[in-house]
Amino acid sequence: MSTLRIAWRNLWRNSRRTWITAAAIALNTAVLIATFGLMRGIVVDMVRQITLLSVGDAVVHAEGYRQERSFFKPIPAEVASRVLAASEAAGVRAAPRAFGFGLVSSGSKSSGAMFWGVDAAAERRAFDLPGRAAEGSFLSLPDERGGGRTYLGRPVRELVLGRKLAKTLQAGVGAEIVAVVQAGDGSLGNELFTVTGVLGGVGEEIDRSAAFIHRADFDELFVADGRVHQIALSARGALTDAEVVQRLAAAARGAELVSWRALLPAVSDMTRMFDAMMWIFALVFLLAAGLGVTNTMLMATYERIREFGVLKALGRSPWGILRDVAVEAWLLALSATAIGLVVGLAGSWYLWARGIDMSSLGGDIVVQGVTMNNVWRATLVPMDVVGPVVAMWLACVLASLYPAARAARIDPVRAMTHV
């Protein structure tokens, strides 16, 4: 105990030097924490754009559905209900969807489109997509809908368009859309819809061709009798994609359950690659910060060679000196990193809340068909905080040991007259 107290007092004997050194350590720690936060933010953002936006951690399809996305290959009904029940139990949110291709026409413009028959409540629970409407809003919830959503006083069937599709049709909120499709019984399905929302940039496929409608409307339009082509599953960050697959594998027997990484291998590769790059960058940063701290500690300790000489002359053993220095360094590191931690966390919080706005020429950043977020946010993970702190401690202690070792071995007389 007294060792600590002595160490602490020693630190403050030359307060200026101590402050300067502490500042270096604190700043380096803070910057490291914030930087790691930013770097991790990129990877996390990429993965989130997929898992939280609309794809999910894992997806269930009927066997063989993925190749041609045939309307006539739905998930067997028993499997679908089993999966929905199991996901509920496992704390995973599920969004069942039906898909069908058809024609949408607005005024004189028309285009092919992929209709998504969705459960608005389930989508809102499980995914962020409903919150990404650039104009208007996503499909309303059942109780809102009540006797039918109204637009300008008239009850309407809601339709939400992908960004580029809306542009092709030159249709905005309030526009009337005629949907014409080949229904499941071969007949001609047609219905009027009103655009109640236009999405922002979400991903190539959705932007270009998606038209979201209520499940009930889809069934009527396509004579689909409740069939489900896809169940998208999201644990909202509580579980990894592998865990989701593992927990629901049994329930999904009879259909195909794949993680998003199997669905989008190219994007998955990219996130792994970024992860790897992050390690390299992290190393580089640690090096830079470590060097900085080392430099400071070295000088701080070298200056005291005279002092060590005196101690030695007074009978302190070399090991004793070393230990003293180590404790001092560690104590300094502890306090300084504590400050750095607070500052770093504050900075990270700011970067998480506000982020850095990278939006620009009006274009979207699209990587492998997935639209990235324009705002760069930090994500903090315990490891990202512990790492820098421990690294700084090590750097401090090691850096101070070298000169101390020299002092410990040097002839006291030489040390005392050291300039």
Added chain:
Amino acid sequence: MLLKIAWRSLGRNRRRTIISATSIGLALSIAVFFVALADGMYAKMIDTAVRMQAGHLTLEHRGYRDTPSVDLVLRGVGAIRERLARLPGVEQTKPLVLGQGVAKSSRDSVGVVLVGVEPSAERRSSPLVDKLVAGAYLEDGDDRLVVVGDALASRLGVRPGKKLVLTTTDVSGQLVEELLRVKGVFRTEVDEIDACLVHVPIAFARRLVGMGTDEVTQLGVVLADPSAARGLEAEVGSWLRGGTAAVLSWKAVLPDLAAYIQMDGGSNWVFQGIILFLVMFTIFNTLMMSTLERQREFAVLLALGTPPGRIQLQVLLESFLLALLGCALGLGLGGGLAYWAQVAGLDIRALYGEGIAVSGVMVDWVLRPQLSAGLLLGLGAAVVGATLLLTLWPIRRIRRIPLADVLR
């Protein structure tokens, strides 16, 4: 004279000098390398995209960007091309006729984007020509031949030599169709291109849609030196004033690519900035401590009558030399590494496997950093400047050294 003193002073405290210079050097070399790497990557992406599409600068009808339509044409193309060819820095011009249509075979029919090209211009500049997996690319003089992507070819069940019927609307809105034979199949690994794009000879395209021989949808200008783009854009813009044509930079034609580069580049600079900041702070620290340490030395000098200003100047010079040392190390190491990588190329196939598509462009497997004098000088000057600035604070104290106390 002062310089020599400054230099010797650095030499006296070799350890500190080496550590400081090394810190600066390492940080700088990292910054140089990674910025050069990113620059190289972006330059390649832009190069690939503009060569495959409509050049660094694109001339088209004013209204085309908002409502693309086959009847919005550029006229008097021959004369414009000649004029453009005489501008310095123009590598070549490439005419394009664009339209939407349907390609049919006995198996299926698919919506396609029709691109009428001048084969010789494409062969000289477009990377697409090297990406053929079957058959051959178009040549000047070809008529009813078409080059398609492999995804399209497999969907239609065609291969080189097989038939394809192309339907599209002409300038007056009529439906027209023609028989074509597949000459080649390409694979760019970008889905949108492989499944939708078809290249046909421009003369054929003009005939099909009813455009005159001196008309095109777009005229692309490929520059030998991309940095000349802005100046040329302004100049060509002045030629076109008052007419129906407009000139656009590739950023307006490919906004997604521009956005990606801006984001990626921006984040890169942020990281490099952080590293340099860390190092600079360390230098600052070092300077603070060393001025403290050397109080005695300064005090002696002051007592001997040296003007404080001279001492400050000496310290500044020391910083300057230190920074130069660090720069030499950093620029040498970083620049050297970047140069080696530029020549040898970094093959990232091992990391990526398939390769990635960003904003419709395939990222090349082989990364080549792009060093530029501007980058090296800029970073070097920034470091030296920052070091000098940082020295200003610690040397303030030199004036206020309490001589009597220090020299006790």
Added chain:
Amino acid sequence: MPGPTRVCLLACLALNAMPLARAAEPAPRSGLSARELLDHVDDLYRGASAHGRMSMKVVTEHWTREMKMEFWSLGKDRSLVRILEPKKEKGTATLKSGDNIWNFLPKVSRVIKVPSSMMGGSWMGSHFTNDDLVKESRMADDYDFQVTFEGARGGDEVVEITCVPKPTAVVVWGKVVVVLRRADAIPLRMDYFDEDLAPARSLVFDGVRVLGGRTMPTQMRMQPQGKPGEATEVRYEQIEFDVPLEEGLFSLRSLQR
């Protein structure tokens, strides 16, 4: 494929099924050259104007559907088709005029224009394609042909003509084989092959009787290759030729009525 397109294409099919609008003429006899036979097949399905009713039954892997339609056609490029049955789609109409196709959807009371990109592929889920119904060219012009068999087959005296498209003909097939009854040049079947000469689909004619003053096959059945059980069957129930039809009938306004 959206219904309107199909209906329109069906109209074109109806158009194709029109014999020449002239007084009943004697059926061609054997002794006609191959060219004349091919022209006869083409003209069997060309007309100046026509009005009639037909039914179509489509059987696919996933569903079966029957429709009854009324059609009008004027010349080669104008036609109007209205669905009469089933009740769900009654009143749906398709207008083709020149290169444009519009659909009227009674349920939502709207007219939409069908984009050219959606006009390719199967027509109304049937096994006919847009081409089958819009085609205006003559087989004898687009193909090089040759009689490859004359004699008895399946109880009839038949003539088989093998047609290979000319190098510049705007046709996706590799080969088409036409089999006609020698006595009256009534087509019995047409087999379509792709460029590798693998069978792609078959069109079989049946129900030869007098309709609207002409002797013609009133039934056609299109069968795709490789999809057993799938087929589209078209049956003509009533036809009148050379009826006076106003141009105004083929307008967007009349489409909506």
